[in-house]
Amino acid sequence: MFTGIIQSIGGIKSQQLRDGDYRFTIQLGELEEQNIAIGDSIAVSGVCLTVISLENGCFTADVSVETLSRTTLGQLSYGSQVNLELALTPQSRLGGHFVSGHVDGIGQVKSRSGDARSERFVIQSPENIIHYIAEKGSICVEGVSLTVNGVNDDTFDVNIIPHTLAVTTMGGLQVGHQVNLEVDLLARYLERLMSARNQTDETTLSMQGLEDAGFIQNSQ
Numbered sequence: 077m078f079t080g081i082i083q084s085i086g087g088i089k090s091q092q093l094r095d096g097d098y099r100f101t102i103q104l105g106e107l108e109e110q111n112i113a114i115g116d117s118i119a120v121s122g123v124c125l126t127v128i129s130l131e132n133g134c135f136t137a138d139v140s141v142e143t144l145s146r147t148t149l150g151q152l153s154y155g156s157q158v159n160l161e162l163a164l165t166p167q168s169r170l171g172g173h174f175v176s177g178h179v180d181g182i183g184q185v186k187s188r189s190g191d192a193r194s195e196r197f198v199i200q201s202p203e204n205i206i207h208y209i210a211e212k213g214s215i216c217v218e219g220v221s222l223t224v225n226g227v228n229d230d231t232f233d234v235n236i237i238p239h240t241l242a243v244t245t246m247g248g249l250q251v252g253h254q255v256n257l258e259v260d261l262l263a264r265y266l267e268r269l270m271s272a273r274n275q276t277d278e279t280t281l282s283m284q285g286l287e288d289a290g291f292i293q294n295s296q
């Protein structure tokens with residue numbers, strides 16, 4: 077689990093084909109190697125990868141064909157920059173929102189324009205996830221936790237402050253660039269809950285239903 081608060085910008089050092097999958101070696105940037113162990117999870121531009129080795133300021137992770145097909149990792153090459161975030165610990169501050177590192181789809185930057193001291197990005201979302209995105213809700217773009225300004229048909233827009241532009245790869249995004257998108261976890265689970273309730277004709281939320289499910293206790 078992650079927060080969408082980027083801790084470092086890393087770089088792709090190598091990509092090796094291994095029996096149909098790929099093995100990526102990624103520079104840690106400002107992440108400290110001594111704080112990372114084999115088996116740890118690191119979000120790479122929003123994609124959760126497992127560390128399989130550490131050496132000389134780099135970590136190595138295997139990337140499956142499924143991950144390559146559903147994220148922008150397959151478009152990266154030697155020297156490409158990526159956003160890095162270590163997984164949450166019990167002592168971590170939750171500065172962004174809960175992020176799983178499981179990308180829902182690939183979006184595309186449709187426009188970028190100045191908005192006072194920040195930059196406003198309009199991003200096109202895949203049709204199958206746009207309904208999860210809500211005005212003033214949370215969205216994870218390239219691993220960065222952002223607040224949605226508004227939603228319009230198949231696009232949404234966000235404002236990126238100067239600090240975020242400087243310490244993430246967002247500053248280098250231009251029109252046409254593709255980006256990893258992860259919607260708010262709550263939106264996913266709410267849809268699943270409503271779908272299950274619809275199948276059993278229980279379409280309304282009631283105090284009795286919450287009590288039966290154990291969410292509240294009867295004080296009598």
